[in-house]
Amino acid sequence: MTNKKRVTFGSRLGVILATVGCAVGLGNIWRFPYMLGVNGGAAFLLVYAICIVVLGLPVMITEFFIGRHSRKNAAGAFKVLAPGTKWIVIGYNGVLAAFLILGFYFVVAGWTLEYILQVVTGSLTGKTAVEFASDFTRFSSGIFRPIFWTVVFTALTHIVIVPGVKKGIERASKILMPVLFFILIVLCIRSATLPNAGAGLSFLFNPDFSKIDSSVILSGMGQAFFSLSVGMGCLITYSSYFGKETHLQKTAVQVTILDSLVAILAGIMIFPAVFSFGIEPTVGPELVFITLPNVFSQMPLGTLWSLIFYVLLALAALTSTISLHEVATAYVHEEYQMTRSRAALVVSAGVLVFATLSSLSLGVLKDYTIFGLTFFDFLDYVTTKIMLPFGGMLICIFVGTQIDRKILKAELTNQGTVPFYFFNTYAFFIKYIAPVAISIVFLNELGLIEWIRRMF
Ligand code: PFF
Numbered sequence: 001m002t003n004k005k006r007v008t009f010g011s012r013l014g015v016i017l018a019t020v021g022c023a024v025g026l027g028n029i030w031r032f033p034y035m036l037g038v039n040g041g042a043a044f045l046l047v048y049a050i051c052i053v054v055l056g057l058p059v060m061i062t063e064f065f066i067g068r069h070s071r072k073n074a075a076g077a078f079k080v081l082a083p084g085t086k087w088i089v090i091g092y093n094g095v096l097a098a099f100l101i102l103g104f105y106f107v108v109a110g111w112t113l114e115y116i117l118q119v120v121t122g123s124l125t126g127k128t129a130v131e132f133a134s135d136f137t138r139f140s141s142g143i144f145r146p147i148f149w150t151v152v153f154t155a156l157t158h159i160v161i162v163p164g165v166k167k168g169i170e171r172a173s174k175i176l177m178p179v180l181f182f183i184l185i186v187l188c189i190r191s192a193t194l195p196n197a198g199a200g201l202s203f204l205f206n207p208d209f210s211k212i213d214s215s216v217i218l219s220g221m222g223q224a225f226f227s228l229s230v231g232m233g234c235l236i237t238y239s240s241y242f243g244k245e246t247h248l249q250k251t252a253v254q255v256t257i258l259d260s261l262v263a264i265l266a267g268i269m270i271f272p273a274v275f276s277f278g279i280e281p282t283v284g285p286e287l288v289f290i291t292l293p294n295v296f297s298q299m300p301l302g303t304l305w306s307l308i309f310y311v312l313l314a315l316a317a318l319t320s321t322i323s324l325h326e327v328a329t330a331y332v333h334e335e336y337q338m339t340r341s342r343a344a345l346v347v348s349a350g351v352l353v354f355a356t357l358s359s360l361s362l363g364v365l366k367d368y369t370i371f372g373l374t375f376f377d378f379l380d381y382v383t384t385k386i387m388l389p390f391g392g393m394l395i396c397i398f399v400g401t402q403i404d405r406k407i408l409k410a411e412l413t414n415q416g417t418v419p420f421y422f423f424n425t426y427a428f429f430i431k432y433i434a435p436v437a438i439s440i441v442f443l444n445e446l447g448l449i450e451w452i453r454r455m456f
Contacts, residue, residue, distance in 0.1 A: 015242055019235070019251065020259065021177060022234060022320060022322075024319070026317045027227040029316065030108055032227060032263040034287040037271075037282050037283070037284075038284060039216045039220070040212075041203040041211070041271075042207035043209060045264075047219075052256060056227075057228075057252060058434055059225075059228075059434065060228055060256065061412065062399045065239075065399060065411050066081065066236045066395070067236035067239030067240040068244075070236075070240065073091075073236070073327070073333075074091045074234070074237050074330075075331050076331070076334050078090055078398075090233070093391045094391055096387070097231075097232040097383050097388060097391065098234065098328045099328050100387070101232075101383045101384075102324050102351040103351060103357075103379045104358045104376050104380050106321065106352075107355055107358055107359045107362075108317070110147075110153045112313045113149045125293075127293070129290075132290050133279070133286070140362050141364075143360065146362075147359050150356065153314075154355065155348075157321040157348070158325070158344055162340065162344050180262070180312045180316055184262065184265040185265065186305070187305070190298065190299055191295055192268060194276040196272075196276045201268070204267045214444040215445060218442075218445040221385075222384035222385040222389060225392055230392055231389060231391035231392035231395070232327065232383075233391070234324065237330050246414075248412055270287065270292075273292070274291050277294045292306070293306070325344070330343075361376045389442070396430040397431070400427070405427060408427065
């Protein structure tokens with residue numbers, strides 16, 4: 001089943017960094033704090049953390065199995081492992097999810113470029129907290145500027161994607177990740193030493209259990225999947241480039257720890273400042289963009305720090321957009337026998353249409369809603385709260401029921417050369433616990449569980 005010619009990542013570190021690069025992105029630094037703010041603070045953190053460990057990690061290991069064993073893209077993998085069956089739907093779900101996620105991700109990634117420009121031109125300094133907020137709203141609800149930056153970000157991703165995996169993804173991630181950690185820690189220290197920082201830390205770490213309801217649980221689960229990039233075959237595509245000596249379980253644990261660490265650091269960086277500057281934690285997607293300029297304005301050499309930060313945020317976003325784009329491009333390239341550059345062009349052009357609409361939905365198109373959500377929020381909701389958990393559930397059921405345990409174990413232990421101590425627990429988990437748990441969260445959100453309770 002191995003395809004010898006398939007390109008692989010160059011080194012062990014390259015494997016980890018590229019995969020961390022895929023996982024760490026706007027989901028950790030932009031979406032995690034905003035979701036936590038909207039969903040009641042520490043209670044959300046708790047749900048998220050549980051979902052990371054009991055669902056995210058096992059699904060990640062399972063995706064690694066599928067990817068390396070089949071050595072194919074997210075859809076092609078199912079054609080190899082279960083030819084002629086309906087399981088291919090997992091792959092289509094993933095490719096579609098990648099496409100739709102890019103539809104809002106490119107917009108937010110574009111905002112980071114606007115902020116880089118504002119830092120460079122000096123227009124991000126000398127404002128009050130209220131001005132930072134109103135300027136952001138004016139910018140993000142505008143027409144030309146946000147779309148311009150969305151196009152620029154799409155073009156940047158496109159340029160990296162075309163030459164292929166090894167040169168682009170691996171090289172970029174190797175430099176970026178360590179620097180990102182460093183700057184996050186510096187910003188955490190600044191934020192946590194602001195006046196009234198304690199209130200922010202308590203919001204982040206001191207759970208109010210009464211806040212946990214079905215929607216917080218669904219949001220926490222969605223965030224866990226989104227942040228780890230699981231449920232949509234992205235990690236199937238990436239692990240198809242892993243070498244045969246890559247320790248799959250260890251890689252999954254390392255990626256999960258690093259990804260969660262970045263999210264928590266982002267929380268420590270944001271919430272003390274939110275409370276210190278009197279910003280509402282529930283404001284939504286703009287939270288990070290209106291909070292951080294206040295933090296920078298309180299720092300010596302604030303302009304320099306902010307420049308480094310926004311450049312890194314843009315680059316962290318880039319390593320994730322590359323991975324999302326790769327899912328769609330690898331699919332079109334391999335399944336439709338198109339050249340890689342033409343496949344990438346098809347994906348970029350298609351995504352741009354969605355991204356333009358979702359950017360406009362924050363301004364001129366905000367009254368056109370789907371199920372009460374703007375187009376931007378709709379893309380976010382459908383992908384993170386439905387498609388990724390649903391994909392993750394199917395991935396678990398597929399491997400749990402269709403793959404011979406011996407084959408599964410052989411791949412996950414590199415043909416018996418590395419141990420997998422909890423293999424039976426893991427196998428039980430993906431076959432029964434994860435699918436049931438995900439279904440319960442869905443049913444709960446749909447109100448079915450409450451309905452049944454009232455019936456009896
Ligand atoms: N995990 C990325 C982030 O946190 O920004 C987003 C993402 C990338 C989701 C790749 C899904 C994916 F396949």
